[in-house]
Every structure is written in C-alpha cells, then in structure tokens.
Amino acid sequence: MNHNTPLSPRPLRHLADGPRRVLTAAQLRAHGVSAAEADERCRPGGSWQQFLPGVYLLHPGPPTSEERLHAVLMYAARESVPHTAPGVPVQPTAGEPHRPVYAEALITGLAALTLHGFRAAPPLPSLERIDVLVPRLRRVRSAGPARIVRTAALPAPETVTGLPVAPVPRALADAVAELTDGDAVRRLLTEAVRGGYCEPASVVRELTEARLLSRAHVVDAVNSLLAEGRALAETRLYRMVRExxxxxxxxxxxxxxxxxxxxxxxxxxxxxxxxxxxxxxxxxxxGDRPEDxxxxxxxxxxxxxxxxxxxxxxxxxxxxxxxxxxxxxxxxxxxxxxxxxxxxxxxxxxxxx
The missing domain is CATH 3.40.960 (Endonuclease; Chain A)
Structure with missing residues (x-):
C-alpha cells in the first residue's frame, strides 16, 4: 500500500444531500472537489449550478430563500475554510456545515427588515436583490442577486435565524436609500417605532449619516416618524402613571x-x-445643521x-x-x-x- 496516496473524499452525494446545499469554490476544494469537476457538474443539464461567482448551488432547481441568503453572504464574506493537510479532503462532521461563519458581511436593507419581522417589508422570495453590508475597503462587487453596500464601520451584527443581520436602524437606512415610494418609506419607519424595534432618534441618526434627508419623500416620512414617536411615548407615560x-x-x-x-x-x-x-x-x-x-x-x-x-x-x-x-x-x-x-x-x- 502506498502511504503517500491521499485519502479519498467521501462520495459527493453527502454534500448535495446535506442540510444546506450551498458551498463556495474554496469549501468544495476543501472537500476534495476540483474546479474542473465543479464546472463539469454545472454544465447545462448538470446536477449543480454556479449561483454567484465562486458560489455553487448543489442542485439544479431554483434556490430557496434560505439558500439565497447564505449564498450572498458566502459571496460577500471574507473567505474562511478549515485547514487540512495537503491532499487530505475535509471529512464532514456532525457540526459542519451547520455553523457557517461569515466574516465582515451582514444582511441589510429590505431583506434584513423582513428577517427582523417587519410586516411592511416584502417577503424574501419577491426580492430580486439582497443587500449585503461590508467594510468600505473590501474588494467585492455587486453580482447577481447580491448588492454590495459599503460602510466605514460595520455595526455589530444581530443574529436572526442563524444569519448575521444589520441592526434595524442601519437596515432601515439601507432600505430607504433604494426606495422612491414615500408611502413605502413611511410604512417602514412607522412600523419601526410602533413595533418597538428602535427609537426615532436612532433612525434619524442613520438617515442623516447616509445623507438621505435631502430627499423630499424621506423628509416627509421622518416628520411623521418623529410625531409617531412622541405620541407613543406620551401614551406610555399616561400608562405608567396609572399602572x-x-x-x-x-x-x-x-x-x-x-x-x-x-x-x-x-x-x-x-x-x-x-x-x-x-x-x-x-x-x-x-434641515438641521450639525453646527446649529x-x-x-x-x-x-x-x-x-x-x-x-x-x-x-x-x-x-x-x-x-x-x-x-x-x-x-x-x-x-x-x-x-x-x-x-x-x-x-x-x-x-x-x-x-
């Protein structure tokens, strides 16, 4: 027996039948799948498909909403794969691939609001693009369903259904940046306050930093938001006195x-x-100026x-x-x-x- 012969990878069926059928090219290589073999499986009529650059869907059908979310995070995140000895493919364990780690990437915008539970946000299957927040200096571009949003300082993520998601104020700002419908903006901002997701001041702060308060429909929505926030606080004050x-x-x-x-x-x-x-x-x-x-x-x-x-x-x-x-x-x-x-x-x- 030649002791220099690398261990054989497990049959590829164990990947396609796994709990999540989305992997990056680097992860496939770690499992012993070469780039040529991955490309072969993605040919027309093949059993896999390349969903985003360097990200593979291990079945030929349309992705689920969960698969789309994981795929855009895999595409945008800083790559991290297990270290193994040369020539030895990764052997999956009970804990893998259930616990993905997405470095420097958060779901934001409308998709994040939907994950947070906003009723005014559209359902995930209806979103053509999913916003992913990354540090400003990351060298990654928008592609397919992944829209890259850059920030000077990445906020601390909130974990929702196992995914890293931007906090509500930041997700709102990123969603509003892409919306031209004043009623849609007003519904989202109102739900943020009525639903107890955040306070008006934190939303206005994010909108100000994003330089969105020069847009008339956003200004109107913010004025409604501030009035809504005060009315809600007054109601709570009345209740506190009595209770x-x-x-x-x-x-x-x-x-x-x-x-x-x-x-x-x-x-x-x-x-x-x-x-x-x-x-x-x-x-x-x-209209307020910071210096005023x-x-x-x-x-x-x-x-x-x-x-x-x-x-x-x-x-x-x-x-x-x-x-x-x-x-x-x-x-x-x-x-x-x-x-x-x-x-x-x-x-x-x-x-x-």
Missing amino acids: YGLPEPVWNVDLRLPGGPHLGGVDAYWPERAVAVELDTRAPRP EAGWSEYTRKREHLERLGITVVHITPRRLRDTMDQQATVIRTALMAAADRDPAAYVVVLPR
Missing part, C-alpha cells in the same frame, strides 16, 4: 411666571409638589431655569420608558416624596399647552 399608582398630574402644560416670561412646556406637572416630567424626544430634524445647536441649548436652558425656581424636572427618554417603566415610575415617586423636604418653589402659572 404604578402615581398621583394624577396635569398633562401637557405651559409654565410661566406671573406677569413674566414663558418658562416652557412640560409633559406632566404636579403643581402642589413642583415636580415636572419632560419626555426627552430630541432628534435632529430634516440652538434648539439643544434652549432645551438645557429651560431645565436649568425651572430648577433655579425650585421645580424638580425629571427627564425620561422614550427608550427608558419602554424598557424600564418601573424604574422611571420609582424616580418620579421619589421626586414627589422629596418635595416635602425642599424649600417651597416659586409660584408659576400653569396653562394648557
């Missing part, structure tokens, strides 16, 4: 000094305790002015109200209880807003 047994405040009022200047509006106010709650829903609006901080400075001045008058101002972000409502209720209750130990606040006039 956690807090005293009923006066809602959405303006404060001013008697015969003096306007002090600003607050979302809830307990006049007898001089405690105010303000929802911190600040987000850059379309007048609105932000006014927000801080109002708070400082009220506190100098002896009014305790509790600021709550929509995310905290959503994720830690009990803690926010405790903060407000503590402020109300501490009112008895403070010096009396200045008298202010409370008006409907």
